[in-house]
Amino acid sequence: MIYLTRRERFCAAHRMFREEWSDEDNHRIFGKCSNPNWHGHNYTLWVTVKGEPSEEYGFVMNINILKQIILDNIINKIDHKNINLEVDFMKGKIATTESLAMAIWNELVPFVEKTGASLHCIKIEETENNSIEYYG
Amino acid sequence: MIYLTRRERFCAAHRMFREEWSDEDNHRIFGKCSNPNWHGHNYTLWVTVKGEPSEEYGFVMNINILKQIILDNIINKIDHKNINLEVDFMKGKIATTESLAMAIWNELVPFVEKTGASLHCIKIEETENNSIEYYG
Amino acid sequence: MIYLTRRERFCAAHRMFREEWSDEDNHRIFGKCSNPNWHGHNYTLWVTVKGEPSEEYGFVMNINILKQIILDNIINKIDHKNINLEVDFMKGKIATTESLAMAIWNELVPFVEKTGASLHCIKIEETENNSIEYYG
């Protein structure tokens, strides 16, 4: 079994909050991340797939196909966007990195499986200090 | 002459646009950076000061003092904020990294000079690929 | 299950040696790392916890609480200190990165468990080239 990882990056605005709470409550729970005027990040995304390298080509999956799947289904929908307002697969969710990792998993899994490989891990780094991993 | 550099980081939302232009014109000039719903970045800021190391202490400037000047005057005002809406020293300016570097220079110069050192350079990295330097 | 990782850094002096051995024997086993006058490193520490994101907040654990647990119990006791002489949780141990990872695990595990999450991994990078992981 071989694990193949592709890194992509995107810049986006977000805010962590629950609509039904007051600004004070949101600030108490989510701190400065609940700022009503938004803030943003350079997110780094690592998508890991696994499988056995084919005898014919010697790779698990053509990395350009993996790259294209990620660009079409994630990066082009989220880069330079507002995660809370404009990203269809995040609608109705709190815009934590945890939710984002699970949503990206759900978006990618059918496209990765069509190639014969399996999705193994979604890792997102929000800052140099904070990151999330999700294995489905 | 010795050059001393302190790195700090902040996360913020911004949008590049001119209010008097249409959304189409803003998009034509500023591309996806003019998204009306904001986007954001993890900015990295390097502040370089210069001077001769004192004989008594062996340093140009106490790096903890430099750090505190940057935190008080820049980071605490801009981190997890919206640069266009909430940062006093960016009011009325287009939120380009160029404008930001010049504004940060102007904010820091009196505080650095009070210490006996000189401000030499403001460098800001918006993404791994794009950065700006300003020498006053 | 979601894995959440927080990075913190500290600078410390150490020496690898066994008191009951001669300097020559220590040098034979531990090489230049046994220098009796100490040497030091910028250590990078990654603490990974795991759990299910709560429905209410959308995160596994408030990252600011995790950060505070690490600062209070590890960083404030080890940063700018001598690991062999001054760090209570390393008393009587050889100051290898392996021992350090296990000791940090033991320090953190009760505080992490009180939050409802589980401690998953302690990773320490001693230099760009050498690192250690411990999963309990």
Added chain:
Amino acid sequence: MIYLTRRERFCAAHRMFREEWSDEDNHRIFGKCSNPNWHGHNYTLWVTVKGEPSEEYGFVMNINILKQIILDNIINKIDHKNINLEVDFMKGKIATTESLAMAIWNELVPFVEKTGASLHCIKIEETENNSIEYYG
């Protein structure tokens, strides 16, 4: 159980292709990586071994021994070389990063096992964006 990782780097030329295919077919499958005039990379290699730290020394394995095993058996044979033409353990294989990771695993496993530790993972980064992991 402790996991110990050593990073080493090498620069090499390669080309992805199957001799029995035409240049056009190779280009269709392998894209610009099949360029007949070669191209190259700065590869980063992480070798992870696992074991229990000895009571006597406090480490899983002397990192200088691990370093020497990697230099003797991998780096000195592949650094500044052509992977397709000059590296004995890659003879007859398609020069994908997948094949490289498996071949390096096979080269290292007997030398690591002689030390009493176990080989756990070979990770190779071909570029900042693309990497491979192999666990045997």
Added chain:
Amino acid sequence: MIYLTRRERFCAAHRMFREEWSDEDNHRIFGKCSNPNWHGHNYTLWVTVKGEPSEEYGFVMNINILKQIILDNIINKIDHKNINLEVDFMKGKIATTESLAMAIWNELVPFVEKTGASLHCIKIEETENNSIEYYG
């Protein structure tokens, strides 16, 4: 005056040698970099331009235009290529990073000047340890 830097990357094969010398002489001068079977690198290129930010747009130069100039004139001609055999602007030159920096300067200078900005610096990193800067 503001300095704006764009980073781009490319992977290429090269060999340092003079055709009129023997392999032994080339090896004596250029070491393992003269390997007749080629080797390669992930090169990182930073292009710095300078100018005054326009009042209208607030930037020195549209970074997307700078990016496109670099892609069209450098990256698309050198990425996944053999620098000695396939890159027109390196024909007849020894493939050192020094020559490469000067050649890239010459390629870019007319295109940058047409935009109203000035070319300030070409920086190339061949490995984490070795880099070159050229200011014209």
Added chain:
Amino acid sequence: MIYLTRRERFCAAHRMFREEWSDEDNHRIFGKCSNPNWHGHNYTLWVTVKGEPSEEYGFVMNINILKQIILDNIINKIDHKNINLEVDFMKGKIATTESLAMAIWNELVPFVEKTGASLHCIKIEETENNSIEYYG
């Protein structure tokens, strides 16, 4: 004129203090960096030389010669050592990064000049956040 930079790294212990001051005074000025039991860092050193590339070889200076000059005169004397106690060129100086940069400049300048190139800059990074440059 071409600028060539070589990066090397070393790990060392140090303490910032003046012997004639009390521990309290040292702590007031130098903070936790004056810890009497030492602390340490992974220092990164960049040495930049400048000159015109020779027509014969196409480089400013053989990078392996520059590397050897730095190893012989700096790294082998300071790596895994105590800067205050064991490094001859730092005797009698306060162990600030500023003093270190100036001392390294003085050590290297005669060896670099013998090669026909000129020493341009010594840059030292003490942590990811703090660095010093010295141009002679």
